[in-house]
Amino acid sequence: MPEHLRALLSRWAASWTWVPRGRHLFVYDVLATAASILLAFAMRFDASNALAWMGPYLPIALLPLLVLPPVYIVMGLYRRVWRYASIDEMFALTAAVAVGYGTCFVIFVLVSVDGLAGSPGFPRSVWFIEALLSLASVGGGRFLLRAILEQRGSYPSGSNGSASPTIVYGAGETGATVARVAARDPAAGLAIVGFIDDDPRKRNVRLFGKRVYGDLDALAEAVRATDARQLLIAMPLASGAAVRRAFETGRALGLEVRTVPPARELLSGELRLESVRRVSVEDLLRREPVAIDDEAVAGYINGASVLVTGGGGSIGSELCRQILALGPRRLIVLDHHEEALWTIERELGEQSTGSQGVVFETLLADVRSAGAMDAAIAESRPDVVFHAAALKHVPIVEQFPAEGVLTNVLGTRNVLRACEREEVGRFVLISTDKAVDPVSAMGATKRMAEHLVVASARRTGRPYVAVRFGNVLGSSGSVVPTFQHQLGRGGPLTITHPDVTRYFMTIAEAVSLILEAASSANPGEIYVLDMGEPVRIVDLAHDLIRLSGLDPDQVPIVYTGLRAGERLHESLFYDHETTEQTIHPGVLRVRSPADEAAPTAVERLVDQLAQAAADREVRAVRALLRDAHRLGAPAEAAGLESVAGPER
Known part of the structure; x- marks a missing residue:
C-alpha cells in the first residue's frame, strides 16, 4: 500500500x-x-x-x-x-x-x-x-x-483543609455556575455551604442541595449554621452600592469577601474560578451597567483599518483590546515608548493570531514629529484614528508646560493634518474634564486640542470629534495605585485636601463609551461621558484601607495641600455650555459658543504656542495658554492662575 x-x-x-x-x-x-x-x-x-x-x-x-x-x-x-x-x-x-x-x-x-x-x-x-x-x-x-x-x-465544610467553606451571595445563574464548577474542581478551594439571595421567593429553597437562607440580612444566620469563612459575591450586574453593602456586612462577620468580575469583564460569557478575586475599589465604585450599542460600534470598526496613537498607555491599550474584539481589518498601534509598545504587541499580537483576517501592526513614532505622523498615516491609510497620545500628569505638565504644548497641542495638530491630507474618515480625540475651565497647563493644552479637532471638522466636514471624561481607576499614576503603594509601606496616605473630589470610571467602561460616542457621524462634536457622582478622595482612601483588612483609624492620612494646577472639584462642563442626551446611554453632547472659534484664530494661536514651546519660553507659553483658555468664549473668566505662574 x-x-x-x-x-x-x-x-x-x-x-x-x-x-x-x-x-x-x-x-x-x-x-x-x-x-x-x-x-x-x-x-x-x-x-x-x-x-x-x-x-x-x-x-x-x-x-x-x-x-x-x-x-x-x-x-x-x-x-x-x-x-x-x-x-x-x-x-x-x-x-x-x-x-x-x-x-x-x-x-x-x-x-x-x-x-x-x-x-x-x-x-x-x-x-x-x-x-x-x-x-x-x-x-x-x-x-x-x-x-x-x-x-x-464536592465535600462538606471542614473535610478538605484547602477548601474554604463559602456562602454564595446570589442564587441566580452565576451563583449556580460557581457551585457547579466548584463541585467539579476541588482544587479550586471552594466548599459551597449555602446561599443568600435578595429574591424573597428563593428563601429556604435548595440549590445543589444547599439552602438559600434569605437576603443579606440572613448572612449572620447562615454563618452560624455553616461555619462559613468566606462570602463570594456572584452578581456580575450588581451596583457598587450593593457590592459595598455586601463587603461591609461580610467583613463585620469576620468573613473574607471575594467576588466574580463585573459583567463587562466577562466578555467571553464564561465564568472561570480563576477569575474569582478579592473585592477591589473598582467593585465598590461600580455603576449600573449601561447597555452598549454593539451594532453601532461594530458598524464603523468591523472590517475597517484602525490606528490608535498612544496605544501602549492605559486608555490606548484598552482601546486596542476592545477594538480587536470588534473585528477590524487592520489594527495599528502607535506609541513612542518602546517598552509599552512591546508589551501591547506581546499581548495583542498573540490574540490577533486567533482573530481571523485581522492584521496587527505596531509603529514606534512620536506624535511631536509632523514628518513621522505624515508617514505613519500615509503608509497605514486608516479609516479611523483614535488619538490617545498625551502628557496627562498635571504636576509634571505644570512643571514643564512647553513639553505639554509640544505633545498635547502640536502632537494633536500633526495627527489631524496627516488625517486631513489622507482623507481619514473618522478621528476621535481622547480629552479630559481638566480641559473645562482649566487651572492647569495640562488642562489648557487639552482644551486647545479640542479647539483643533472642532476646527478640523469644520474644514473637512468629516466626523472628527472629542470625548471628554474624568479620572479612570487603575491608570498609571492615578490615585489608587499611589494609595496601594503607600499602604504597602505601612502608610501614611497622602491627600491634598479633606474635601477634594474627583469623577471616576473604570478603564473598560470609559473605553466602551468612547467607542460608542465615536459612532456619531456629526462633525466637530464634543461628547462627555456620564461619570456619575464625584467621589471624595478621603472616602476612596478609607475604602482601600478596609479592603486591605485594616480599619481607617489604623492608617494615618496626611493632608499635603493642593499643588499648582490642582483644584478641589473638577467639572465636566463650562457654565456656558449646555448638554444634550444622545441616543447612546451614558454619552452626552456638549453645545458651547467656544466651538465657534474661527479655524484661522485657532491655527494662529497654535503657531505662536509652537514657537514659544520650541524656544522653551515658559512665560510666553503660559500667557498663550491663557489665551487658549479664552479662545472663542470671551465671557469666560480669566482664571488659569497656575498657567500664568512663575517662569522656570
Whole structure:
C-alpha cells in the first residue's frame, strides 16, 4: 500500500477511534439496549413472558444491538467526558439514538419488502417504545454517573483543609455556575455551604442541595449554621452600592469577601474560578451597567483599518483590546515608548493570531514629529484614528508646560493634518474634564486640542470629534495605585485636601463609551461621558484601607495641600455650555459658543504656542495658554492662575 494512502487511512481510523476509557460505557450501552428491547416487547404485549413474544421476530428484534453501538461510536459518544455532561451532551445523545433507530427502521422497511424472517407482522410501535427506553437508560446512566462523580468531588465544610467553606451571595445563574464548577474542581478551594439571595421567593429553597437562607440580612444566620469563612459575591450586574453593602456586612462577620468580575469583564460569557478575586475599589465604585450599542460600534470598526496613537498607555491599550474584539481589518498601534509598545504587541499580537483576517501592526513614532505622523498615516491609510497620545500628569505638565504644548497641542495638530491630507474618515480625540475651565497647563493644552479637532471638522466636514471624561481607576499614576503603594509601606496616605473630589470610571467602561460616542457621524462634536457622582478622595482612601483588612483609624492620612494646577472639584462642563442626551446611554453632547472659534484664530494661536514651546519660553507659553483658555468664549473668566505662574 502506498505510504500516503496508509497515512491517510491511519488518520481516518484515529479520528473514529473511541477512547479506551469508554469501554465500560460501551458494555453498559449494549446491556441497556438489550434491556430496552426486552422491556419494549413486555410493554407492547403486556406479557410477563416477553422472550416468547420476541421469538417470531428475533432477527429484527435484535437489530438495534447490531446498529446502535456502531452509530454511537461514529457519532462520538465515547469521546465525550460525561462527568461534565450538559445540554450539548444531551442533544448529542438524543441525536445518536434517533439516528440509530432511524437506521433500524430503514433496514426493517427494506427487508420487509422481501419478507425476510422476522419481518412479517413485526409491530412498528416497538421501535418507538425501544427508542424512548434506550434514550432513558443510556442517557440516564450517563447523567447518574455525572451526579455520582460530582457528589464525590464536592465535600462538606471542614473535610478538605484547602477548601474554604463559602456562602454564595446570589442564587441566580452565576451563583449556580460557581457551585457547579466548584463541585467539579476541588482544587479550586471552594466548599459551597449555602446561599443568600435578595429574591424573597428563593428563601429556604435548595440549590445543589444547599439552602438559600434569605437576603443579606440572613448572612449572620447562615454563618452560624455553616461555619462559613468566606462570602463570594456572584452578581456580575450588581451596583457598587450593593457590592459595598455586601463587603461591609461580610467583613463585620469576620468573613473574607471575594467576588466574580463585573459583567463587562466577562466578555467571553464564561465564568472561570480563576477569575474569582478579592473585592477591589473598582467593585465598590461600580455603576449600573449601561447597555452598549454593539451594532453601532461594530458598524464603523468591523472590517475597517484602525490606528490608535498612544496605544501602549492605559486608555490606548484598552482601546486596542476592545477594538480587536470588534473585528477590524487592520489594527495599528502607535506609541513612542518602546517598552509599552512591546508589551501591547506581546499581548495583542498573540490574540490577533486567533482573530481571523485581522492584521496587527505596531509603529514606534512620536506624535511631536509632523514628518513621522505624515508617514505613519500615509503608509497605514486608516479609516479611523483614535488619538490617545498625551502628557496627562498635571504636576509634571505644570512643571514643564512647553513639553505639554509640544505633545498635547502640536502632537494633536500633526495627527489631524496627516488625517486631513489622507482623507481619514473618522478621528476621535481622547480629552479630559481638566480641559473645562482649566487651572492647569495640562488642562489648557487639552482644551486647545479640542479647539483643533472642532476646527478640523469644520474644514473637512468629516466626523472628527472629542470625548471628554474624568479620572479612570487603575491608570498609571492615578490615585489608587499611589494609595496601594503607600499602604504597602505601612502608610501614611497622602491627600491634598479633606474635601477634594474627583469623577471616576473604570478603564473598560470609559473605553466602551468612547467607542460608542465615536459612532456619531456629526462633525466637530464634543461628547462627555456620564461619570456619575464625584467621589471624595478621603472616602476612596478609607475604602482601600478596609479592603486591605485594616480599619481607617489604623492608617494615618496626611493632608499635603493642593499643588499648582490642582483644584478641589473638577467639572465636566463650562457654565456656558449646555448638554444634550444622545441616543447612546451614558454619552452626552456638549453645545458651547467656544466651538465657534474661527479655524484661522485657532491655527494662529497654535503657531505662536509652537514657537514659544520650541524656544522653551515658559512665560510666553503660559500667557498663550491663557489665551487658549479664552479662545472663542470671551465671557469666560480669566482664571488659569497656575498657567500664568512663575517662569522656570
